[in-house]
Amino acid sequence: MNTYDTIISFAKKTINEEAKAIAYLEELIDEEFAEAVNTIHHSNGRVIITGIGKSAIIASKIVATMNSTGxxxxxxxxxxAIHGDxxxxxxxxxxxxxxxxGNTPEIKVLVPLIKNFKNTLIGITSNKDSFLAKEADYILHAFVEREACPNNLAPTTSTTAQLVMGDAVAVSLLHLKGFSSKDFAKYHPGGALGKKLYLRVSDITTVNEKPKVAPDSDISTVIVxxxxxxxGATxxxxxxxxxGIITDGDxxxxxxxxxxxxxxxxxxxxxxxxxxxxxxxxxxxxxDRLEEYGISHLLAEKNGNYAGLLHIHDLIREGIL
Known part of the structure; x- marks a missing residue:
């Protein structure tokens, strides 16, 4: 087997093993999961997400997902956390x-402190017999049989499972809140979705040049x-x-x-x-209008007067297309 074949084989094996682990998570979604999500939904506070090592990186990603979905x-x-946070x-x-x-030293120190504060504690762990599982109010069981790492050491499948479980929580909350694409755009005003919902023709034409000629202008004036x-038009x-309009095609x-x-x-x-x-x-x-008519330019009007020219490239540049 040559080097490329080896790489492809290991890559496919990794994806296959992680896919199987993720598919199994569906069987672990139960009433306790629903109760945990419902508790978050009815809470007047925020969600604080914590972890150590690679789990901390996953925690940070889940935080970003939740914030962007309301x-x-x-x-x-x-x-x-145990040094002031x-x-x-x-x-x-x-x-x-x-x-x-669920048994790392940092977790064993942190969990009792959180319990002392009387905050609701939700654990995401692969080990239901762990210290975290026994102390948490709710457990989201992100079980994995083994890591995709051939040595069963590097967090691979386990962190993927944690991330998917976090996504399951975030999306469930999104549905409970009735969070729409317009709501999403409020938190992503600079993204493609935000622009689709908020960017107006005038936002583009006011920064564009405004080519125009009179009906009796000669051809040299038009070209200039x-x-x-x-x-590409005037x-x-x-x-x-x-x-009227004159384009390169004209x-x-x-x-x-x-x-x-x-x-x-x-x-x-x-x-x-x-x-x-x-x-x-x-x-x-x-x-929509450009695509409907198969054209590249639209002329903008304001109160019946010429207000500017929009080119399809403007929309591509803004990420609308």
Missing amino acids: TPAVFMHAAD LGSILIDDIVICISKS EMTEKRL AVVDDNKII LRRMLTTNTSFDGLTAKDIMSSNPKRIDHKALAIDAL
């Missing part, structure tokens, strides 16, 4: 502690305007009212149908009644 969460490293836990907070073995504004306006058609350009004006080569959109329309609606 459940306020805070990461607390188990080692730092316990002060970040408020009376109504729920603590989730993640540990594969399109070249300088670099949007509006043709009369008293700031849109009457110029190419002009070249193939005319041997002389003397006397030609913008109105002679423009496309009349071009597609347009209100400047306050959502950018995603502009994309």
